[in-house]
Amino acid sequence: MSRTQTWLITGASSGFGQSIGIAALNAGQRVVGATRDVVMAKHCNPEFAAKGGMWTRLDPGHPESLAHFAKAQEEFDVDVLVNCAGYAFIGGVEDTSEQEIRHQMEVNFYGPIRAIKAVLPAMRRKKRGHIVLISSGAGFIARPGRGVYSASKYAIEAIHESLMHETHSLGIKTLIVEPGAFRTAFSTRLVTPAAHESTGGYSEAYRGTKLEAMLQMMHGKDGVPPENLAKGDPDKAAKAIVDAVLGGHEYLRLILGPDCVKAMEDKIGEFQRDLELTREVSMGTDVVAMKA
Template sequence: MGRARQRFPGFEQSGGIWITLDPGQPDAYDGALQLAQRTGVDVLVNNAGFAFIGGVEDTSEEEVRSQKEVNVYAPLRVVRTILPQMRQRRAGEVVLISSDAGFIARPGRGTYSASKFAIEAIHESLSHEVQKFGIRVLIVAPGAFGTSFASRIVILSKYQKSGGYSEDYQGTSVQQMVDMSVKE
C-alpha cells in the first residue's frame, strides 16, 4: 500500500482512508466492518494474493487450502463485510485485482490458477447480483509486470525438502516455471 499512498497523496486529504487487512486472519474484518458502518465505503479494492509454484501432482492438499484461504476466502470475506452498507446506500464499487492466471492456467501454476478462476467467477456472478443496487464490480486481470508479487511466490514444500522437483518432472515445463520463479 506504500506505493499507492505515494501515487495518490490527495486521497487522505479528501477524506479517504487506507485499510490493510491480513487476509489470513478472519478476525481482522471486525475492524473493517466497524469502520464501514461508521464512515461508509465507496470503493473496495481486493488485492490479496500469493502463488504456490509447482506441479499439480506434487501440491499437497494443505498447500491448496492455504492458497484458497488467501486468494478466495479472504477477498470473499471482505466483500461480504462491506456489501451490506453499499447496498443500503445503493452505491459502491468493488474492484478485484486478479491475474491473467484466472483465465489461462500455465504449467506449474495449477493451484494459483484454480484460486484465481474461483475468485473471478465469484466476482463475475456478484456483478450481476448487485448491479440493481447501483454497485459495480470490476475485475482487473493483468499479466506479469514489475511488482513485489514475485517476492511472495512460494515453492512447494515438497520441492524445498528435496531440493528440486519430482524426478519425473525434471526437464519439463513445471521445472522451467519453478526455475523462472526462483530467479525472480
C-alpha cells in the same frame, strides 16, 4: 468534478495496493490502506500518510477477518473496496499439499469474499459502491506450476462476475483487473511446495518438464531477478484503475499489459478452436438433436 469517495485497499503496503493508494489520494480520494503490519507499512510508505492516507490493521487471509472488515466498514464507511492482497503459490499439482492449497485459497479467495460481505450491506443501502478485484492473467489462463494460484484467481473472478450480475441493478459496480507481469515484490514472495525445497519446488519426476522450466523462470533467469523480468509499471496500472473507477467503465474486465493482451488473445483462440472442433458433437446432445 466527482464526489470524494472512501477507498479501502487490502495489501496496501506494497506493489499494486501501494500504487493504487497513492493514485487515489492524488485524485483527491479518502484512502484507507489495510495491511497486516501497520508499523512496517508506515515505514515503507511514508508518502501515503503524508498525502492523508490512513492505515488499518487487517489480514484478509485470517479466518476471523470478516469481523475485522466489518469493524473497518463501521469506522470508515467504504465506497470503493479494492481486493488486492494476495500471493502466488507456484508448484505442480502432484507436488502440492492440501494444506498449501487451502492457505492459497484462504488469502486469495476467502479473504476477498469476507471483505465483500462486510461492505455490501451499506453499499446496498446507499445504492452505490464499487468493488474492484486485482485478479491476474492467471484468472483466465492456467500455466504449468500455476494450477493452485490460477484456481484461486479463477474462483474469485467467478464470485466477482456473479456479484456484478447480482448487484449492478442495486447501484454497485464491479471491476476485475487482470494484470500481466508487473514490477512489484510479488515475484520475490512466491511460495513453492515445502516438500520439494531442495529442487526449488518440484519433485524428481518432473525434471526436464514444462513444470521445471516454469519454476526456474519464476526464480529468475540468467542472473536477472524475477521482478526485473516483469515489464509492467504498477504506477501506470494504478492510474488506469483509479481512472476507470472514477471515470466510469462499461466493461467488467480491465486487462493490463501487452504481455497479458497477447496471452488472452492466444487463450481465446484456443477456446474458439476447441468450440469449432467439438461443435458438431455439442449440438447433437439435446433430447431432440439440433443441427450444428
